[in-house]
Amino acid sequence: MAAADPQRGWWLWSINPLSLLLWPLSRLFCALVWLRRRLYRWHWLQSEALAVPVIVVGNISLGGNGKTPVVHKLTQILRQHGHNIGILTRGYKSDFERQTLVLAPGEISAHAGDEANMLSELCQCPIGLGADRISAGRQLLQQYPQLDLLLADDGLQHYALERDVEIIVLRQQANGNGFCLPAGPLREPLSRLHQADLVIDRDGSDIQEQLGRCWNLLQPEQTLELDAFHGQPLRALAAIGFPQLFFAQLQALDLQLEGHAYPDHYAFSVDDLMPLLDQPLLVTHKDAVKLRPFASDHQWDNIWVVPLELTLSNDLQYRLMTMLERKLSG
Numbered sequence: 001m002a003a004a005d006p007q008r009g010w011w012l013w014s015i016n017p018l019s020l021l022l023w024p025l026s027r028l029f030c031a032l033v034w035l036r037r038r039l040y041r042w043h044w045l046q047s048e049a050l051a052v053p054v055i056v057v058g059n060i061s062l063g064g065n066g067k068t069p070v071v072h073k074l075t076q077i078l079r080q081h082g083h084n085i086g087i088l089t090r091g092y093k094s095d096f097e098r099q100t101l102v103l104a105p106g107e108i109s110a111h112a113g114d115e116a117n118m119l120s121e122l123c124q125c126p127i128g129l130g131a132d133r134i135s136a137g138r139q140l141l142q143q144y145p146q147l148d149l150l151l152a153d154d155g156l157q158h159y160a161l162e163r164d165v166e167i168i169v170l171r172q173q174a175n176g177n178g179f180c181l182p183a184g185p186l187r188e189p190l191s192r193l194h195q196a197d198l199v200i201d202r203d204g205s206d207i208q209e210q211l212g213r214c215w216n217l218l219q220p221e222q223t224l225e226l227d228a229f230h231g232q233p234l235r236a237l238a239a240i241g242f243p244q245l246f247f248a249q250l251q252a253l254d255l256q257l258e259g260h261a262y263p264d265h266y267a268f269s270v271d272d273l274m275p276l277l278d279q280p281l282l283v284t285h286k287d288a289v290k291l292r293p294f295a296s297d298h299q300w301d302n303i304w305v306v307p308l309e310l311t312l313s314n315d316l317q318y319r320l321m322t323m324l325e326r327k328l329s330g
Helices: 017-041 067-080 115-123 133-143 190-195 241-249 272-277 284-295 314-328
Strands: 052-057 083-090 101-105 127-129 148-151 165-170 198-201 206-210 214-216 234-238 259-263 280-285 304-307 308-312
Touching: 052 067, 067 083, 067 115, 067 148, 067 165, 067 308, 067 314, 083 115, 083 133, 101 115, 101 133, 115 127, 115 148, 115 284, 115 314, 127 133, 165 190, 165 314, 198 314, 234 241, 241 259, 272 284, 280 284, 308 314
Parallel strands: 052 148, 052 165, 083 127, 083 148, 165 198, 234 259, 234 280, 280 304
Antiparallel strands: 101 127, 206 308, 214 304
């Protein structure tokens, strides 16, 4: 099992005395989750539809399931089938989490948060930010009325927003001990997987992932294959859900590196980075959008961004498009 994020409780990742002590609270949490979902189904709590179909891409555990690369890949596939896509996201730890903001395709904002900026760069489509996905969706459609389909990133439990399709992204490591909060990392019980329209297993045979050609943070037009770093000491930095996965992928390429893991969504400072710049530093795309404001002179010219590239099997793409055609056509 991957090492736990430093932000998360150590007891979430195994069955141990503390997780067993918290287990009754976990059962209560599951019951409240079940009741809340039923209240929306029974219309005691109101959900609202947007003017175009909505596909929710989410997970049932605390972060680190690798949704963002999946959302990027889905955007590519749906565009190939003629859809005009917009994305809704909470903008976690951004200045607009409790407000709404719309990013133009490819736009970066220092106030938008790392995941929103990464999605904007990767997907090149308009992004609506805000914890209130309905308000964000309305604002997004008002500014981009040509959109015909919205992807809601990490909105599975946001039942106030009606959805036409539910896709759950699963990563086995993120399920921890299999208990719901607070005894485990699950936001909903594992039985919730059977109620989604499609489950995408990030660790399954339907997805192949590889690290792509890296690019320089200061000069993005300058690119290198990762094997160019063979035989030299390196550092790698990651502030993602499971940073050890990134380090392991690099080490599998026979790179000699020292990994530096930070909590997911960590807000870097210059002081964090300065001790790491004496060697080439490999970072994730998600971290690159937070480091770019610091990268202003030659001291930062040895930071290299390593993109993650996903390939979905033909069978998974067929099941995805068949399911979407059936669901979206009514």
